[in-house]
Amino acid sequence: MASIDHQVERPPVAEARFSFSSHLYELISTVDHKRLGLMYIVTALLFLVIAGLMATIIRLQLAFPNGRVVDADTFNRLFTMHGTTMVFLVGMPFVAGLSNYLVPLMIGARDMAFPRLNAFGFWIFLFGGFLLYFSYIGGSGLSGAGSAPDVGWFAYAPLTSRAFSRGASTDYWILGIFVAGIGSIASALNVIVTTISMRCPGMTLNRMPMFVWVMLIDSWLIIIALPPLSAAQIMLLIDRFLGGNFFNTQSGGSAVLWQHFFWIFGHPEVYILIFPAFAILSEVIPIFSRKPIFGRPAMVGAVASIGFISLGVWAHHMFAVGMTSWSNTFFTASTMLVGIPTGIKIFNWTATMYGGKIRLATPMLFCCAFLFQFLIAGLTGIMLATGPFDWQLHDSYFVVGHFHFTLVAGLVFGLFAGMYYWFPKVSGRMYNETWGKWHFWLFLLGVELTFVPMHFLGFLGMPRRIYTYAPDRGWNFWNLLATSGLLFQLPATVIFVWNMLWSTFKGERAGDDPWDAWTLEWGTTSPPPEYNFESIPEVRSSRPLWDLKNPNDPDWKFE
Amino acid sequence: MDAVLTETAPASVEWKLPDRGTMGIIFLIVTETALFTIFVVAYLVYIGKSLSGPYPKDVLDLPILASICLLSSSVTIVFAEHALKRHRIGLFKLWWLATILLGLEFLVSTGLEWRKLIYEDHLTVSTNLFGTTFYSLVGLHASHVIVGMAFLLLVMIVSLMGFPIHTQERRVKFLSWYWHFVDGVWVIVFSVVYIIGR
16 A cells, blocks of 8 residues: 555654543544544444333333333333434434545545534534433423423424423423534535535546435435424524413414424424435445446436425324315325335335345345335335325324334434445454344344334324323234334344444454445545545546446446 | 556546535525524514514514614625725725624614613513514524624724734635625515514
């Protein structure tokens, strides 16, 4: 490697002795996009474990009728914190972490456009998360009522008003999410500007990796869709602290307006969360099928149109609230439109695999499962988009089953695929393939066992967010089945964590490009040096490393 | 491998991307616009929904002078920018001071308006829906004016202390874009609150 000369020239830094304080100082003061990206991802994984344990308690409580694991108040806090954590402290930092780590590497840049803003975004996000969790200690406030927030992750008015939500618990929900949201907006803004202004020579938008394209559109959605939530939260703060009347129906305010504002944010948010999975699949599937992605322009167009349509579908969360039939019709139609670009994407991923030389390594296994499971999640989504169907199953376990299928069976599978795929790049070592396969099959089984029965529970009339149920409802079997999925999901997660930890220190050396991949991040060392690239690369096609490895048959002749 | 990458690559082509600062301020303005949009929508939704007085038509006077001041500060800041571009620092400071004074006049008259509304008309945030939405929207805008003023003052102070401000022409430009945005928002707020809402 040519980089050896360069490293000799570097001044000798006191790296020999391990010192806790110097490592801490480095962690706090770093503005390196790779470190910040990893810090985001590690934070997300920690919160994932916390919220996952909450889900475990919830499932244990519901395993049998008349469950006595937790009481009703604790149950309310559990599902609120589980949902809030998963969306804002797991999903969002994964978006930020993945794009932070990978976007500069993939576009041949040395760092993000605003490295210090990047660090600011991470730290304010982290302390937003701490603020939310501090509610367990400080939530009782001056009036001595309340603990953690218990208003649900969408915190509908008027449940959040002073009268119904005493103490400071709801304020912790508002402020924690508000502060974390500032971090997400800062990071998204950074990704957009990096993609626009920092691409290496020759990296035109047509040649940009699919991952970067999807994250660009994702970040665009974040800066458009997150401020409405912040605005609504400011209004809620004004209501709670200054006696405002925004959501106070007794003085003419409207509780439904909160629902509108929340879902104007909330629906784009679920696309914001799923986009990283789209981004990962669009990189992993071509590499493991040994074929360039099928219909690249259509893929970019599909993501862009999902992003666009997602801004106009929010009220399908509100069919049961009693809107005009015109609104119901509009939002049913616009929601169904999302099915078209999503269908294009699933078709193109499948078509990429068609006729390819498929290698079923762990990342590819997760991608294959994603295709099946996300398809089912999409189909139940279309079912729920139909107004009359939604009136039947609104706020039932069918809805819970649907969105857990999109986010766990979909997003989490995509994230696992991405983490296995880029693990050799980040650590320089290979994960253990056998454990990876065990993780995949156990997790697959667990997820199916847990979330498929929820759909049936919905059909049988079980409402969401109930803390227990009577034994004569006919829900016992399906609930026990759903809980039994834990027996597979928990060991799978332990295997994953162990695999990552063990392989980081003891795994086989992976080399710089173990997958024989085509995008720029595999063209530098593993792990990448602080400056990413010795010299800024120049690219001539969308698969620069292919051009490099096949000088007789380069892509740029055909693009 | 990097070295190989550059070896096979063709000779450097013309490669120019948009300036990152410019893009940064543009997207900051985009995301701020999304924030304001929700407050404006809330105001529009709640026009005429107050169950009790005081109502907008009884208590609101058109803030003509303040609006003229704020909008003309958008002009003076452009003059200041042009002066800076031609390295005429004295002229720059003069126009910059004018911008600050015009912005200050806007803030002072907003303060006086609120004082009148609170003490004479007894309209507070909690009085009725009009009070809630009025103070929120106008207050959100005013808080942006205050942030803008803080940066304007910062530039004024450092340039008075002899800092070579012409080296920061780019950043001064971004600040002036932000200021234009705040003024643009006022046009919307003015139309919504004082014309449509009255």
